[in-house]
Amino acid sequence: MTARVLEHPPAEEIRLEEVLHALADPARLEIVRFLAVSGAEVPCSAIDLAVSKSTTTHHYRVLREAGVITQVYRGTSKMNGLRRADLDRLFPGLLDSVVSAVEGQRADTAPATPPTP
Amino acid sequence: MTARVLEHPPAEEIRLEEVLHALADPARLEIVRFLAVSGAEVPCSAIDLAVSKSTTTHHYRVLREAGVITQVYRGTSKMNGLRRADLDRLFPGLLDSVVSAVEGQRADTAPATPPTP
DNA sequence: ATCTTAGTCCGACAGACGTCGGACTACCGA
DNA sequence: TCGGTAGTCCGACGTCTGTCGGACTAAGAT
Numbered sequence: 602m603t604a605r606v607l608e609h610p611p612a613e614e615i616r617l618e619e620v621l622h623a624l625a626d627p628a629r630l631e632i633v634r635f636l637a638v639s640g641a642e643v644p645c646s647a648i649d650l651a652v653s654k655s656t657t658t659h660h661y662r663v664l665r666e667a668g669v670i671t672q673v674y675r676g677t678s679k680m681n682g683l684r685r686a687d688l689d690r691l692f693p694g695l696l697d698s699v700v701s702a703v704e705g706q707r708a709d710t711a712p713a714t715p716p717t718p
Numbered sequence: 719m720t721a722r723v724l725e726h727p728p729a730e731e732i733r734l735e736e737v738l739h740a741l742a743d744p745a746r747l748e749i750v751r752f753l754a755v756s757g758a759e760v761p762c763s764a765i766d767l768a769v770s771k772s773t774t775t776h777h778y779r780v781l782r783e784a785g786v787i788t789q790v791y792r793g794t795s796k797m798n799g800l801r802r803a804d805l806d807r808l809f810p811g812l813l814d815s816v817v818s819a820v821e822g823q824r825a826d827t828a829p830a831t832p833p834t835p
Numbered sequence: 836a837t838c839t840t841a842g843t844c845c846g847a848c849a850g851a852c853g854t855c856g857g858a859c860t861a862c863c864g865a
Numbered sequence: 866t867c868g869g870t871a872g873t874c875c876g877a878c879g880t881c882t883g884t885c886g887g888a889c890t891a892a893g894a895t
Contacts, residue, residue: 617816625736694814702808702812
């Protein structure tokens with residue numbers, strides 16, 4: 602029963618187009634950014650995405666199936682981690698440039714002026 | 719009447735998600751790869767895409783509207799060039815890592831069996 | 836046992852996407 | 866002037882995507 606174990610594509614099957622497609626969405630980019638800067642495994646609920654729970658599940662699955670993240674069940678939650686080693690080997694520099702790009706763009710979008718109530 | 723001049727987004731309006739989305743397609747990735755390795759401006763017809771003319775037009779437009787390429791009319795053809803300076807400034811390393819990734823993947827995918835018409 | 840927490844699965848839906856053929860336009864060259 | 870060449874525009878099509886609510890399930894906490 603229970604799909605208690607999630608399927609992950611082996612490294613050799615990770616395709617660049619799919620990775621790029623997986624990254625080409627604000628919610629998923631935020632997940633990847635968060636995982637990259639935190640450098641840790643975190644449960645889905647740790648990242649605030651401003652979409653419903655079902656949509657959140659969907660985005661994590663897209664990332665996992667593209668080979669960008671790993672997901673393992675741990676107790677009542679599911680821990681998500683970046684497949685940094687695989688990605689760095691397959692596409693050297695890609696992850697870092699994307700993450701720093703999104704960090705930079707974030708600085709433009711969510712900048713200086715904090716909430717102005 | 720002629721839209722003899724094409725609209726390009728100014729550099730400040732280039733969004734990472736859109737660039738990634740533009741790159742997340744085999745045909746468009748091939749265009750970008752070609753432009754990057756050739757380092758030159760080439761007409762649409764210089765790159766063989768295995769899709770129809772209308773589809774080709776569509777892909778070039780997606781790239782231009784995302785800010786990835788420039789397009790200018792020159793005589794009877796339209797020259798396409800990478801916006802490398804803008805991209806390198808906005809997203810340092812991104813273009814290079816994507817291009818070398820696709821080159822690497824190409825080595826796996828394209829070999830042995832050449833076109834069999 | 837029961838409740839809570841965390842996430843899944845199942846339609847559903849609107850909009851975007853990649854694709855095409857075919858008619859069209861702009862420019863060059865003979 | 867008349868082709869030919871290069872690319873555009875216009876529906877149209879099937880598919881994929883992001884989104885949701887709601888019912889569901891697994892594992893801990895009480």
